Amino acid sequence: MKHFALYLILLFLFTLLAQAFPTQQTFMAPDDHGDIWSLCETPATHLLIGxxxxxxxxxxxxxxxxxxxxxxxxxxxKDVVGGKVDIDLSLMGMIKIKKQLDLCDVLGSDVMGRKDCPLKKGDLELDATAWIPNELPKLPLEGNIRISDQNGETVTCIHLKFKLA
Structure with a gap:
């Protein structure tokens, strides 16, 4: 369970970070992300605009x-020189996963391709790959992953809701 939570956190960290990067396209509405995730909190205030x-x-x-x-x-x-990744997930409403990780440690992991901290203001591209162990139960998962910067501001926040296949 410990490895799954870390993998899931890291993978969706990429998703969160991607949402925080603005381009010339329209801001993504919460329902534009697909079936397994959406933005949470107040997306218009996120530092990462997707x-x-x-x-x-x-x-x-x-x-x-x-x-x-x-x-x-x-x-x-804006530049993000540090921060936290707060994970609050639930498997089938019974098994709770609550964890807080250092953002720079997460970025520097193998899953994230050893991305350097700080993250500089401007264009950003992130790429992550993680293994989901066979031992994990195929249960519904729901909850939030929030990334905050060194000042506690929300870089991005995603709500996850899916069942492992």
């Missing part, structure tokens, strides 16, 4: 015993 089509998750339905790959492209509104 573009339509700026986030790619494959496969679309995460599966045990396989990799999940997330690509994010966007524009960060």
């Amino acid at each position: 573009y339509k089509g700026g986030v790619t998750i494959s496969p679309e339905t995460p599966k045990v015993g396989s990799d999940i790959h997330v690509q994010v492209k966007g524009n960060l509104l």
Whole structure:
């Protein structure tokens, strides 16, 4: 369970970061992200503003015993020199996963391709791949992952809701 939570956090961190990168396209509404995730809190206040089509998750339905790959492209509104990743997830409403990670540690992990901290203002591209262990139960998962910067401002926040295949 510990490894799954870390993998899931890291993978969706990319998704969150991708949402925070603005381009010349229209701001993504919460329902523009697909079936397994949406923006949470107040997306208009996020430091990472995403573009339509700026986030790619494959496969679309995460599966045990396989990799999940997330690509994010966007524009960060200001430098992020540190921060936190707060994970608050629930498996089938019974198994709670609450964890707080250091943002720079997450970015520097193998899953994130050892991305350097700080993240500089402007265009940003992130790429992550993680293995979802076979041992994980195929249960519904729901909850939020919030990324905050060094000042506690929301870089991005995503709400997840799906069942592992």
